[in-house]
Amino acid sequence: MFKRLFLGNTNIDFHNIGSRFYKIFIIEFIIFSAVLIGSIFGFLNLNLSVDFTGGTTYQLDTEYTDNDVDDVLNNTILPVSRYQTFDNSNTIIFRAVESTQERETELLNYLSVKFSVEKNEIEFQRVGPTFGEEITNKGIRALVIFISIIALLISFRYEYRFSLIALTALMHDLLLTFSVYVILGLEITPSTIIALLTILGYSLYDTVILFDKLKDSQKSFKRDTLTSEILNKTFNEVLMRSINTSFTSAIPIISIILIGNYLGIEGNLSDFAIPLLIGILSGTYSSIFVTVPFLSKIIKT
Amino acid sequence: MKSFLKLIFLPILSVGLFIFVYLNNIQPKLGLDLQGGVSVILTAEEGTDPELIEQAVEIMRTRISAFGEVQEPEISISGENSVLVQLPGLTDQEKAIEAVGTTGLLTFRPVLNSSLNLGYSPALTITPNEDDPDNPIVTAPDGVDQLTGLTLDDNPDTDSYLLSLSDGFPIIYHLGPAELTGNDIDDALAVYPQNEWIVQLVLKDTSEQKFTDLTKKLAKLMGEQRRLAIVLDGQVISAPGIAMDVNPEIGITGGTAAISMGNSDQGESANNLAVILRYGALPVAFERSSIQKVSATLGENTLALGLQAGFVGLIIVSLFLLFYYRLSGVTAILGLGSFGALFYSIIALLGEYQGYTLTLAGIAGVIVSIGLTADSYIVIFEKLKDELKVGRSFNFAAEKAVTEAWNTILVADFVSIIASVILYILAIGPIRGFALTLGLATVFDLFYTRIFIRNAVPLFGNITDNPRSYFPLTKKDIENV
Numbered sequence: 050m051f052k053r054l055f056l057g058n059t060n061i062d063f064h065n066i067g068s069r070f071y072k073i074f075i076i077e078f079i080i081f082s083a084v085l086i087g088s089i090f091g092f093l094n095l096n097l098s099v100d101f102t103g104g105t106t107y108q109l110d111t112e113y114t115d116n117d118v119d120d121v122l123n124n125t126i127l128p129v130s131r132y133q134t135f136d137n138s139n140t141i142i143f144r145a146v147e148s149t150q151e152r153e154t155e156l157l158n159y160l161s162v163k164f165s166v167e168k169n170e171i172e173f174q175r176v177g178p179t180f181g182e183e184i185t186n187k188g189i190r191a192l193v194i195f196i197s198i199i200a201l202l203i204s205f206r207y208e209y210r211f212s213l214i215a216l217t218a219l220m221h222d223l224l225l226t227f228s229v230y231v232i233l234g235l236e237i238t239p240s241t242i243i244a245l246l247t248i249l250g251y252s253l254y255d256t257v258i259l260f261d262k263l264k265d266s267q268k269s270f271k272r273d274t275l276t277s278e279i280l281n282k283t284f285n286e287v288l289m290r291s292i293n294t295s296f297t298s299a300i301p302i303i304s305i306i307l308i309g310n311y312l313g314i315e316g317n318l319s320d321f322a323i324p325l326l327i328g329i330l331s332g333t334y335s336s337i338f339v340t341v342p343f344l345s346k347i348i349k350t
Numbered sequence: 351m352k353s354f355l356k357l358i359f360l361p362i363l364s365v366g367l368f369i370f371v372y373l374n375n376i377q378p379k380l381g382l383d384l385q386g387g388v389s390v391i392l393t394a395e396e397g398t399d400p401e402l403i404e405q406a407v408e409i410m411r412t413r414i415s416a417f418g419e420v421q422e423p424e425i426s427i428s429g430e431n432s433v434l435v436q437l438p439g440l441t442d443q444e445k446a447i448e449a450v451g452t453t454g455l456l457t458f459r460p461v462l463n464s465s466l467n468l469g470y471s472p473a474l475t476i477t478p479n480e481d482d483p484d485n486p487i488v489t490a491p492d493g494v495d496q497l498t499g500l501t502l503d504d505n506p507d508t509d510s511y512l513l514s515l516s517d518g519f520p521i522i523y524h525l526g527p528a529e530l531t532g533n534d535i536d537d538a539l540a541v542y543p544q545n546e547w548i549v550q551l552v553l554k555d556t557s558e559q560k561f562t563d564l565t566k567k568l569a570k571l572m573g574e575q576r577r578l579a580i581v582l583d584g585q586v587i588s589a590p591g592i593a594m595d596v597n598p599e600i601g602i603t604g605g606t607a608a609i610s611m612g613n614s615d616q617g618e619s620a621n622n623l624a625v626i627l628r629y630g631a632l633p634v635a636f637e638r639s640s641i642q643k644v645s646a647t648l649g650e651n652t653l654a655l656g657l658q659a660g661f662v663g664l665i666i667v668s669l670f671l672l673f674y675y676r677l678s679g680v681t682a683i684l685g686l687g688s689f690g691a692l693f694y695s696i697i698a699l700l701g702e703y704q705g706y707t708l709t710l711a712g713i714a715g716v717i718v719s720i721g722l723t724a725d726s727y728i729v730i731f732e733k734l735k736d737e738l739k740v741g742r743s744f745n746f747a748a749e750k751a752v753t754e755a756w757n758t759i760l761v762a763d764f765v766s767i768i769a770s771v772i773l774y775i776l777a778i779g780p781i782r783g784f785a786l787t788l789g790l791a792t793v794f795d796l797f798y799t800r801i802f803i804r805n806a807v808p809l810f811g812n813i814t815d816n817p818r819s820y821f822p823l824t825k826k827d828i829e830n831v
Contacts (some may be wrong), residue, residue: 060552061608083786100640108648109384110647124568135382136740138585146376169645170645170647171645172644172645172648173641173642173643174639174641174642174643175640175641176639176640176642182452183432187781191773191776194776195768195769195772198766198768198772199765202764202768203767204421206761240711241716243781243784245712245771245783246769246773246781247718247788249769250765250766250769250770251763253769253805254722254725254762254765254766256757257761257762257765258729258762259760261757261758261761262758263760266466284730286736287732290728290729290732293674293728293732294721294725294728294729296670297667297670297671297721297724297725297728298720298721298722298724298725299721300659300663300666300667300670300719300721301659301662301663301664301667301717301718301720301721302663302718303661304658304659304662304663304666305663305717307654307656308655308658308659308742309655316715318652318655318656318659318710318713318769319715321711322714325718327356327734329721
């Protein structure tokens with residue numbers, strides 16, 4: 050099996066199984082839409098970081114007990130809305146609402162005394178809700194411009210239906226990552242937005258390499274339309290590259306997550322790594338199993 | 351021969367640069383999130399005149415450099431009405447924010463004495479030392495630095511000894527408590543009525559009488575004591591004298607005053623003074639939309655994590671390529687190693703000469719680019735396999751694989767480059783660092799594909815024509831296809 054996979058002469062009839070994956074795509078699509086609508090109308094709770102909601106965070110490394118945490122939650126200085134602890138490390142993060150500078154400093158002093166940590170060693174962040182909004186707005190603007198340019202590029206080099214398929218695969222990857230975030234309740238930070246933008250690049254990169262291969266096969270079959278023969282040959286051949294590439298891309302990212310977890314470091318780098326990993330896996334899946342059903346449809350017409 | 355030169359060009363370049371960077375001890379400039387410090391985003395009201403924001407940034411720069419303990423502060427305009435202040439290495443957040451964000455305290459204080467008379471700070475008492483005539487005994491009052499004779503912590507309600515640099519040489523003034531503040535000023539304007547620049551000062555109606563009383567008092571005095579110092583955040587900006595024709599019984603009335611500024615610099619100093627009088631320290635009020643403080647230990651931890659993850663990732667990817675693509679894998683490892691050395695050197699050089707700071711997001715960009723670069727090799731090796739399957743000879747297959755794969759890699763990398771450029775242009779803050787490293791890595795990847803891999807793969811393809819040396823396949827497997 051491995052040898053056949055490697056030689057690219059597996060005989061998977063992609064053209065035929067296209068319709069099966071089309072059904073899976075429809076199911077996915079329904080779930081994604083439900084999650085999207087649910088989160089827009091507030092049925093599902095988005096775990097937005099302080100950058101989007103506005104507020105303050107205090108991060109400290111200390112030994113603590115549950116009683117200590119309760120004390121902080123019931124403090125009279127500032128309402129502490131949430132706290133976060135980590136396995137493998139003594140880091141604890143408290144989140145409080147935005148308030149006057151005096152109050153924020155007072156809570157900082159309180160935490161410093163309570164956990165006997167130097168004030169300088171407490172990582173303090175204060176964020177107005179505008180910051181996250183700005184990043185999101187700019188991200189969306191970048192997204193729209195990027196997609197338009199890519200659609201033109203693909204239409205120009207291949208054909209316009211290909212660019213629609215590439216964009217469908219792209220939306221699949223973005224929505225899948227987003228849905229995982231919403232369903233698992235992972236915290237959405239500005240790093241998550243950056244990671245989503247990177248997934249764009251990955252997803253298209255993968256799809257474009259596939260289209261190129263498809264074009265090559267067309268040439269070697271001396272045809273200028275897509276046939277099920279070409280489709281099957283190409284995808285059987287390209288299967289191994291897809292697996293290898295997503296493997297080599299995923300390794301550095303998995304090592305960020307594992308090493309970070311082992312050292313007990315949480316924060317921005319892991320915030321990048323998790324959505325990226327989801328995106329890469331999804332990108333590999335979609336470049337084959339989302340494009341195939343639509344390519345089969347092109348053949349039929 | 352020509353192809354051999356091309357083959358060794360990039361490895362030699364990268365090793366050379368790396369040695370250069372190493373010998374000169376040039377290291378990448380670390381961003382705030384990797385070395386600790388304070389970062390503040392200040393936002394002005396929407397629609398604020400960009401020129402005012404630029405002025406504010408200039409003023410913040412002077413204030414930060416006066417602040418002393420910050421190494422390489424970075425203050426830049428980000429977006430339409432935001433200013434990003436980054437103070438690496440600094441952890442005392444309150445102090446730092448005070449230094450940039452507040453509008454500053456503007457006061458008017460009578461001059462009691464100055465170093466112009468004595469030649470040294472009026473705060474110091476110097477008595478001859480009989481034992482050692484070269485080192486007289488210097489004493490200073492409490493709260494005054496013994497060496498410079500300047501007040502350490504300026505309090506506008508008490509006497510202070512403050513520095514002025516506005517005349518081109520330092521003068522230390524002995525000042526009385528503040529009589530007026532920036533709140534008493536209604537407007538200030540630099541004008542050029544006749545042969546000379548003048549700052550026209552307009553006081554608020556409620557402060558008119560205070561100003562008249564103050565000038566009455568000063569007009570009675572002579573010399574240095576006839577001056578009124580304008581002080582901003584503990585620094586004397588200007589100390590204009592009261593004109594000799596002001597009547598000590600009447601003072602300056604009508605709520606306006608004119609400060610003569612001479613004619614030497616085309617009104618630059620007059621304009622600066624007018625701005626300071628009008629706005630205090632900053633011409634715009636800012637709101638702090640974000641404050642981020644990263645402790646030095648967290649910064650170091652993150653850097654270590656990034657480096658370790660990158661290193662481990664690179665090693666596993668190399669082992670995988672070696673196991674899988676055998677001899678071809680060797681080219682990939684050589685290429686990736688050289689790529690890493692070149693990339694590191696360029697980042698270090700950019701930091702040294704262009705002020706580029708490597709941030710966490712940048713490191714993420716680097717780690718992501720490992721995968722993309724490795725993919726170029728995989729695409730070519732897979733192509734090589736396809737050509738072998740058709741029954742072509744090794745030489746011919748290798749040649750064909752590198753030529754045809756180039757188009758594929760070009761298009762795919764092009765997508766990445768477009769993404770990086772758009773992200774870089776449109777995004778703010780951390781996203782830019784990410785986009786830059788990703789874009790840079792992709793461009794390098796194109797160079798390596800075109801120059802290094804293109805020549806390396808055929809060369810290694812010449813070594814043997816046993817497929818087992820290149821793929822986990824035997825000759826039989828290929829012939830049986």
